[in-house]
Amino acid sequence: MYKFNHINQIDKFFNTIPSSLFNKLPLPINFVDSECRVIVMNEAFLDYLETPLTEVVGKHLAEIDNTTRLPIVLKSGIPEIGQKHVFQNGKESIVDRIPIFDGDEIIGAAGIIVLDDIESLNNAKTIRNSIINSIKTTSHSNIKSTSSNFKAKYTFDDIITQSSLIKHFKSRAHSFAATNLPVLITGESGVGKELFAHAIHNNSNRVSSSFVSINCAAIPETLLESELFGYEAGSFTGANKSGKLGKFELAQGGTIFLDEIGDLPLNMQSKLLRVLQENQIEKIGSSKSIDIDVRIIAATNYDLLKKVEEKKFRADLYYRLNVLNLNIPSLRERPEDIPLLIEHFRSSFHQKNGIYKKFSKEVISTLSNYNWPGNVRELKNIVYRLMVIATGDEVTKASIPINILENSYKSMANSYSSSELLSEKGSLNNILKEIELKIIEDTLNICDNNKSKAAELLGIKRMTLYRKLKNREA
């Protein structure tokens, strides 16, 4: 993964490559910022899209290619390598989508067309070569030297919460850890499913064996089988001489975490089902079965039952995986965790980076009213971002991104209780005026009394805002 330590490094990176070289690079490549707006796109990419540079720079990538997945990569932080992509103009290619980090924060992403002639992929030789090239990067010896990576990092103590809902799921997961049964963890993206998987393994009697994760959505379909089950030495030309261990063998005696299981292609679902039924795997190029003793934990943010109904997920596999279930609630459903998590991420950022910032009560209240579609991951990123961009040693509302302010303000407005107002204020007219005034006051509060900004946020003219405030005083 490409990692930049400072935002400036991106600029430096571009300064070190003359634009003429970048433009003439025969590999189509483009860079977007954290909002998915195009920063730069080279000639090869522009030619592929048949569009001039002036039509793309500064635009959201989805305006140019409405099938782009870079917004998803910007959100997940997970690179997508060697994926088939059908562009808005109908062209098909194989692409890499790579998030760019500044510390823990995603500050942009790159899209690279690695193969623009999809037809050639149908040629078996090309498929084989692409498999071999990818496999070579994780050769057998490589895997051995990194086996210390197959450890679960988190324990139940790392799951920070004061919500009775999450406490309930923690205690459930505790009891699941004592068994060898499969666990299916569901919930929206960023709620902490992976954290729970780690904690279950670390609390089980498999703790001294490997914890091996595989993201079923990030591995191209053509590679999944060799990733999961490995291949025998000399099973195809160019394959690694010593063969390759699959994830199941690497997890022998331990736990395998099948993340994004909802994205597993149907043919691989059948193969996985056989493994679960027989507790045996067969490597590619071998007719010998190998016994395996691996505990399965799977996670998904899809509604798998719906996928079963739509015949996109095998019902028999679903029931095999869903023996024990944890459905982790979104952050919206446990707002009491928000201040606690803000403090947790604030202090861990301080410890790691030596940057100290206080969060004002107003900021905590504004963040508590936001609906957090990206859940705890989004909250963590925002806390880190605020700590970096806020000037002085207190984070104030001025640093909060406008979309969060708007959303937070809307949910505050929704929380006004009409029954309370009815009993206090009588006529509908009075009630409406009262609500309007409350909204204006809250908005002014959010905007540090900046009337122009408040008017903009409310979608009214500044003069209208002044008039309404004047009426209040009258």
Ligand SMILES: Nc1ncnc2c1ncn2[C@@H]1O[C@H](COP(=O)(O)OP(=O)(O)OP(=O)(O)O)[C@@H](O)[C@H]1O
């Ligand atoms: N309760 C929590 N306490 C502390 N950190 C948390 C908590 N929940 C989530 N996180 C952090 O939020 C981030 C996202 O969590 P995680 O990767 O476990 O989510 P996920 O549900 O598996 O997401 P996805 O479905 O996108 O893979 C991680 O950095 C994780 O450490």
